[in-house]
Amino acid sequence: DADVRPKLLARVPAKRWNGLYSVRVSVDVGSKSLTGVFLVDSGAAMSVMSPTWLEAQGVTAEMVEMRGAPPRKIYWAGGAAFAKVGQVFETRVGGMKTPLREFLLLDAELFMPPDSAGSCCDGILGSDFLREFAVEFRTEEPYSLEVWPRAGFNWGPERAWLEASVLPTGDLVSQGCVLEQGKSKVRGGRWDTGSDSAIDLHRPSARLASGSKGDW
Numbered sequence: 001d002a003d004v005r006p007k008l009l010a011r012v013p014a015k016r017w018n019g020l021y022s023v024r025v026s027v028d029v030g031s032k033s034l035t036g037v038f039l040v041d042s043g044a045a046m047s048v049m050s051p052t053w054l055e056a057q058g059v060t061a062e063m064v065e066m067r068g069a070p071p072r073k074i075y076w077a078g079g080a081a082f083a084k085v086g087q088v089f090e091t092r093v094g095g096m097k098t099p100l101r102e103f104l105l106l107d108a109e110l111f112m113p114p115d116s117a118g119s120c121c122d123g124i125l126g127s128d129f130l131r132e133f134a135v136e137f138r139t140e141e142p143y144s145l146e147v148w149p150r151a152g153f154n155w156g157p158e159r160a161w162l163e164a165s166v167l168p169t170g171d172l173v174s175q176g177c178v179l180e181q182g183k184s185k186v187r188g189g190r191w192d193t194g195s196d197s198a199i200d201l202h203r204p205s206a207r208l209a210s211g212s213k214g215d216w
Contacts, residue, residue, distance in 0.1 A: 010094040012094030014138075021137060025037075028090040044124050046074060053122035088101060
C-alpha cells in the first residue's frame with residue numbers, strides 16, 4: 001500500500017571514493033554557517049570535525065569546545081585517537097536539519113581518499129548520525145544518500161533489508177549477516193561504511209567457524 005510507505009526526508013548528493021561516500025554538511029557556529037565535505041563512516045561512533053577546517057573559516061577550536069568535557073577516544077577506519085568535544089548550534093545534511101550537535105575535534109589522516117592526493121574531507125558523519133535515520137546508499141549514478149524516518153521503517157517484501165542494532169560502543173552490527181564457505185559459517189557483522197574493503201574477516205572468527213579449514 002503506497003499510503004504506508006516511508007516518506008523520503010532528503011536526497012543528499014554524494015561523491016563516491018572506491019566505495020566510500022562523502023556528502024556536504026553545513027554547521028552553524030555562532031553567527032557563521034560553515035559548509036564542508038564529510039566522509040560517511042559508520043565505524044566512527046561519534047562524528048568528527050577538523051579544527052584546521054574551522055580555523056580556515058575564522059572559527060577557532062576553542063570557540064566550539066565544550067568546557068569541562070573530558071576528551072573521548074574515537075575509532076575510525078584508519079586508527080584511533082583521543083579528541084576534545086565541540087558543540088554547534090545546528091547541523092544540516094542535504095538541507096535537512098539533524099539532531100547532531102556534538103562533534104569530536106580532530107585532524108585525522110583518514111581524510112585522504114584512495115584515488116586523490118588532496119584532502120577528501122573536512123569531517124566525518126559517524127554512526128551517531130546514521131542511527132537517527134534509515135539511510136540508503138545509492139550505488140548507481142548519480143550517487144546519493146536517501147534519508148528516511150527511522151520509526152516504523154520497512155521496505156516491504158519487494159526489497160531486502162537487514163535489521164542493525166547499536167552496541168554500547170556505538171558500533172552498528174547485524175546478526176542477519178552470514179558468511180559461508182562450504183560447511184563453515186560466521187554469523188554477525190559490523191557495518192563499516194568507512195572501509196572500501198568488501199569484507200574484512202577477523203582470523204579468530206574464521207578459526208571458530210564450525211568445520212573451518214584453511215584461509216577465508
